[in-house]
Amino acid sequence: MPTFAELLAQFSFLASGPASVGVLLTAALIVIFADWRISVLALAAQSILAGLLYSQILPPQVAGVKMMVGLLICVQLFITARTAYAAPPAVEGEPVGKSVARKDARKNARKTLGVSVGAPFRVVATLMVAVVSWQASTSPALQLSEVTAPVGLAVYGLIALGLLGLGLTEEPLRVGMCLITVLTGFELYYAAVEPALAVMALLAVMDFAVSLGACYLAVVRSLPQRSAAG
Amino acid sequence: MIVPQFMMATPLAVAIIVYFLRRWPWVQAIVAAATAAVLALLALQIPLDHVAVFAGRDVAFNGVWTVLGRSFTFVSDDRPALAFIYLASMFFFFAGAAAAGTSRTFAPVGLLMLSLLAATIFVQPFLFAALFLEMIAAAAALMLADDDHPDTRGAMRLLVFVTLAVPFILMAGWQLEGVATSPDDPTLLVRATGLLNIGFMILLAIVPFHSWIPTVADNSSPFAAAFVFTVVQTAVMFFMLKFFGQYEWLRSNPNEFALLRVAGTVMVVAGGAFAFAQRRMGRLMGYAVMIDTGASLIAVGLGTPDALRAALLIVALRGAGLAVWGLGLNWLSAHTGATDLDDLAGKAWQMPFATAAVIVGGLSLAGFPLTAGFAGRWALYRLLAPGNVGLALALLLASASVGLASARTMAALFRGGGQRAEGAEGLLANVSIQEGPVAVVMLAIGVLGLLLVGLFPQWILPAVSTAAEAFKVLSQ
Numbered sequence: 001m002p003t004f005a006e007l008l009a010q011f012s013f014l015a016s017g018p019a020s021v022g023v024l025l026t027a028a029l030i031v032i033f034a035d036w037r038i039s040v041l042a043l044a045a046q047s048i049l050a051g052l053l054y055s056q057i058l059p060p061q062v063a064g065v066k067m068m069v070g071l072l073i074c075v076q077l078f079i080t081a082r083t084a085y086a087a088p089p090a091v092e093g094e095p096v097g098k099s100v101a102r103k104d105a106r107k108n109a110r111k112t113l114g115v116s117v118g119a120p121f122r123v124v125a126t127l128m129v130a131v132v133s134w135q136a137s138t139s140p141a142l143q144l145s146e147v148t149a150p151v152g153l154a155v156y157g158l159i160a161l162g163l164l165g166l167g168l169t170e171e172p173l174r175v176g177m178c179l180i181t182v183l184t185g186f187e188l189y190y191a192a193v194e195p196a197l198a199v200m201a202l203l204a205v206m207d208f209a210v211s212l213g214a215c216y217l218a219v220v221r222s223l224p225q226r227s228a229a230g
Numbered sequence: 231m232i233v234p235q236f237m238m239a240t241p242l243a244v245a246i247i248v249y250f251l252r253r254w255p256w257v258q259a260i261v262a263a264a265t266a267a268v269l270a271l272l273a274l275q276i277p278l279d280h281v282a283v284f285a286g287r288d289v290a291f292n293g294v295w296t297v298l299g300r301s302f303t304f305v306s307d308d309r310p311a312l313a314f315i316y317l318a319s320m321f322f323f324f325a326g327a328a329a330a331g332t333s334r335t336f337a338p339v340g341l342l343m344l345s346l347l348a349a350t351i352f353v354q355p356f357l358f359a360a361l362f363l364e365m366i367a368a369a370a371a372l373m374l375a376d377d378d379h380p381d382t383r384g385a386m387r388l389l390v391f392v393t394l395a396v397p398f399i400l401m402a403g404w405q406l407e408g409v410a411t412s413p414d415d416p417t418l419l420v421r422a423t424g425l426l427n428i429g430f431m432i433l434l435a436i437v438p439f440h441s442w443i444p445t446v447a448d449n450s451s452p453f454a455a456a457f458v459f460t461v462v463q464t465a466v467m468f469f470m471l472k473f474f475g476q477y478e479w480l481r482s483n484p485n486e487f488a489l490l491r492v493a494g495t496v497m498v499v500a501g502g503a504f505a506f507a508q509r510r511m512g513r514l515m516g517y518a519v520m521i522d523t524g525a526s527l528i529a530v531g532l533g534t535p536d537a538l539r540a541a542l543l544i545v546a547l548r549g550a551g552l553a554v555w556g557l558g559l560n561w562l563s564a565h566t567g568a569t570d571l572d573d574l575a576g577k578a579w580q581m582p583f584a585t586a587a588v589i590v591g592g593l594s595l596a597g598f599p600l601t602a603g604f605a606g607r608w609a610l611y612r613l614l615a616p617g618n619v620g621l622a623l624a625l626l627l628a629s630a631s632v633g634l635a636s637a638r639t640m641a642a643l644f645r646g647g648g649q650r651a652e653g654a655e656g657l658l659a660n661v662s663i664q665e666g667p668v669a670v671v672m673l674a675i676g677v678l679g680l681l682l683v684g685l686f687p688q689w690i691l692p693a694v695s696t697a698a699e700a701f702k703v704l705s706q
Contacts, residue, residue, distance in 0.1 A: 224380050
């Protein structure tokens with residue numbers, strides 16, 4: 001079985017431009033789409049691509065741990081989203097699809113699926129932010145000298161798109177994903193200037209804490225709807 | 231024994247135990263309060279880097295715990311801050327069981343936060359305390375939202391703001407490392423100062439980053455909100471003072487002190503502008519906290535030893551006022567389901583002790599004479615009067631705004647309860663106390679405590695002076 005370092009070496013062709021464009025795309029998906037499945041999947045892809053970018057800055061083992069932390073956070077978010085947004089179970093003896101509660105739940109679920117309300121605005125805003133991030137990463141005055149240009153683009157893009165997402169939602173799980181996006185952008189840069197193991201560990205714990213807080217709040221927020229529907 | 235490890239691990243271990251005791255809130259409260267009391271005693275008395283006889287054996291008490299190249303260090307200067315946090319928590323844990331409506335995760339999460347707060351004080355380099363503050367904000371979410379308080383906006387905003395502050399503090403630390411290697415490069419210091427200022431503006435909830443304070447106070451359990459305002463904001467204040475104490479270039483920059491005064495004034499003015507019109511008591515508490523935080527920042531910004539003592543006095547007494555206010559408001563809201571003045575009309579006749587706690591706690595936070603909060607405010611007014619009359623007036627007006635809102639609260643709570651009172655007998659006929667005996671005792675102790683400290687502030691002044699000693703370099 002190949003080691004993580006060998007796996008990274010195999011995918012090294014992705015670990016530069018494609019990975020930084022990829023993380024921007026995943027961040028854009030999180031901002032634009034309201035469907036939690038798409039958002040969690042995008043965050044998972046973002047964790048993998050960020051792991052590839054980390055491999056340019058950190059030893060492969062540490063980059064691998066960062067990637068695993070990101071994926072574990074996605075698992076945490078996925079389980080929470082299923083709990084918080086799942087339709088209530090069918091009532092015994094009731095014809096399938098006839099339950100009013102289930103109908104309402106599906107109706108609510110449809111609202112949260114797919115593209116969110118105000119999608120054109122979100123798309124335009126996301127495009128504008130992405131262009132500004134790209135401009136900032138290429139501008140000599142704002143260039144991040146401690147990291148390569150693709151990583152710089154990922155840093156600017158993730159932070160800017162994460163902040164945009166934070167400004168557009170108050171739903172805890174989405175806020176949590178946007179915060180993780182901002183933190184991923186920051187950590188990509190900070191890992192280059194402070195690669196100490198203790199700091200990496202603390203930042204990983206911090207990411208988990210943010211995710212845990214967001215998941216808890218998502219569950220609490222969904223309680224009244226779930227008890228009304230159930 | 232490694233003291234920092236012990237101080238951080240003990241609350242964590244007890245938190246796990248207490249979590250499994252959640253069916254017995256009183257046992258939870260007693261165990262959590264006893265843990266906080268023991269930790270407070272240890273924080274004050276434990277010998278550091280000495281061998282002492284403990285349980286008949288020689289035990290070496292080591293003040294440093296090294297983990298992955300970083301350390302958690304307990305020094306004597308940390309004792310007052312730790313003791314204050316533990317003692318304040320002790321009251322909150324004990325009173326929490328009496329405060330109806332407090333979530334059963336209050337004590338375990340509170341203990342978890344104590345563990346993280348100890349880490350913020352011990353961690354070296356201390357700028358990494360920002361990471362622990364962020365974890366505290368995440369833990370606070372577990373306390374601020376529950377089945378009875380499903381509106382998560384306040385807790386979410388707290389989490390977002392603290393998370394956004396962390397990168398600024400960490401980047402400032404990186405710039406400061408650069409200063410150590412290139413001391414002649416002023417741009418690094420300028421950048422570090424700018425980053426620190428932004429980071430602390432967000433952490434201290436200075437306008438425009440204040441929105442989480444009234445939202446948390448309005449949406450969450452008032453008692454949990456009071457705990458977060460007391461313990462978390464105190465930790466942030468000590469964190470900031472540590473920065474000033476550590477870096478000579480920062481404390482020798484008069485612009486930084488001026489900035490603190492400006493930030494404090496903005497907090498005071500914003501809080502005062504919104505407080506008097508509030509009809510929701512939770513939001514009123516939030517704006518009162520903003521004014522009090524602003525007052526303490528103004529005091530630190532004066533940069534004199536007396537002003538520093540006044541700042542610490544304000545911070546300490548804020549905790550006392552908030553605890554009593556939160557306890558009373560929690561009781562009222564849990565038994566009426568409301569925090570709006572219109573819905574609470576006449577409730578004073580059924581809940582006189584909770585009403586007294588809300589009013590006296592509110593007046594204490596407003597710095598009203600004969601309440602605990604007055605001592606700190608009076609000290610600050612005296613310091614401001616000679617050269618900063620404008621600031622003193624702004625603070626006075628903001629305090630009057632909270633006082634006015636408290637008076638309206640009192641009027642609403644006593645309004646139209648039952649029959650019209652005809653003389654003393656008629657008045658007493660309206661009273662039908664619905665508070666339980668335990669709640670009555672806790673609320674009465676809280677109210678009496680605030681009034682006694684208001685009458686005899688000299689009881690707590692020596693402790694405040696000792697705490698100020700830890701930051702004496704600030705005013706040199």
